[in-house]
Amino acid sequence: MAASDETSAEERLIARYFRPLATAPGAFGLTDDAAIVTPPPGCDLVLTTDGVIAGVHFFPDDPPDDVARKVLRMNLSDLAAKGAAPLGFLLSVALPATVDEAWIAGFAAGLGADAALYGCPLLGGDTDRTPGPISVSVTAFGAVPHGAMVRRATAKPGDCVAVTGTIGDAALGLMLRRDAGRAALWGLTDAMSDHLKRRYALPQPRNALAEVVLHRAAAAMDVSDGLAGDLAKLCRASGVAAEVDVASVPLSAAARAAIAAEPALIETVLSGGDDYEILVTLAAENAEAFIEEARKAGTPATVIGAISEGQGARFLRDGEAMTFARPAYSHF
């Protein structure tokens, strides 16, 4: 992405909509082939990349500012779970010819709002036309003290397992987005229905907890592909087992109402994905402090289980281990 004049439609669009977001000195106002980012002294640079495709990760008629904010927040959530402070991001967009300038303006407005909100400026990027659907990919950069990135692979037997916020809202919100009639079947109020749909449309990444994660967590990852599958991944990476008490998994009032009406939804809640909460394991001496510091930072965290020797993540309901038809989202 590079523009220094209004000589092509591409350069004009970049200059008008994206250059105002490129506030970091290392972005060079999007007038160069490359950008620069320099982590603070003594810090490692944390890299993560995640993208969305229309019809796969969002609905083609979703508001463009929500699309922009969701893809940036998906990446911010990864940084938060690693204990990293955001430094900036690169953007790649491929747009079909049917996308008009109003869409681009809305997209850039949403992106700019969140870049400012999370202190994560645009550093550069790449724009292309595509014969396919709208595709947006973000690569986000963050900083952690050297060697301190919180890993997936460092959970230890005896750790407790905790999650931030509530689980399953987005998966239920997606069901409502596909079939609004479910809200009545589940006996949801309009506010409950809106809450679930909003949790799907716009994640609330827990960047306010990044420092708490950095100082307290033994292991962490963000919950993006479903709690059951993501905890199983953490266990595999760490070579440990986990046991979760399903009754202790934090649920919103809306999710509790839906499950009360249709008990099988508990599987959707635990395996559905798009939560963008943080899953952590905590050594015994850090558990209480983590919960307390998370609460002070504005996001409750809840202990849901424990790590032990062995393998696999077991979800216990009334003493029985649940089985999942599809424990986590897989793209293939």
Add this chain to the structure above:
Amino acid sequence: MAASDETSAEERLIARYFRPLATAPGAFGLTDDAAIVTPPPGCDLVLTTDGVIAGVHFFPDDPPDDVARKVLRMNLSDLAAKGAAPLGFLLSVALPATVDEAWIAGFAAGLGADAALYGCPLLGGDTDRTPGPISVSVTAFGAVPHGAMVRRATAKPGDCVAVTGTIGDAALGLMLRRDAGRAALWGLTDAMSDHLKRRYALPQPRNALAEVVLHRAAAAMDVSDGLAGDLAKLCRASGVAAEVDVASVPLSAAARAAIAAEPALIETVLSGGDDYEILVTLAAENAEAFIEEARKAGTPATVIGAISEGQGARFLRDGEAMTFARPAYSHF
């Protein structure tokens, strides 16, 4: 991109084909949400991102190893032009359901070959299914001494303008790829035709010259969207004018033969794109040393013009300024 077991097709594919490419410690064997890269002490981290889409940037039936190598090399070329040494890359791939495992195996083989050749290991990434065409995006990282990244915006009146290698081969190669019958019209030998097509299919990024660029260039960028348009961008970014003697633009024997048969092709050569050569401006005291050091590093560089006060890039042929129907590739 994260895999720690063979529990899903996605994880299995990543573990089998991509984990062997993730040789840097900061890639954590692709088992985490994020990767780490730490520039050497005293260095800035240079970031660049560029991608390809089937049917736009490559032919859907192109060999998958060529597709992988081309997209990585496009990014390596940006690093070379900035004077940066490669550190690693992130990969985002979106694949339609029609792509089989043989394609993925070929793609990963090509990627691995070039990751090794250029010392640029895979750090992480993201895989998705798409209802659209194959899309591959790379974000590459390089290191330069602090503050030393070679910019587009730093050309000065009095600098000379030089390019590496030869210009226009890829644009002619693309024409041959679309219509093989042109080779006979242009009177090309089979070797000439193959040369041009190969220059389109597989760029030869000039990373061997990165240090020479770093130490000698006043300004630089890679030539990816056509020499005429890219030089115009460099002039706009620097607030200067450039004058190029078309007769001095370095051409391969194949390009010379094609132009001899069809003189109008000179416009294609100068504006066609996909060259992945380096365009530099050089202060008078550095020009001779740059040419000599480039030659020693294995890639000739040629002085083609000069920078002056004013604006615009003029290409002079027999004393007359050329006009271009389309001076550079624009995606919109």
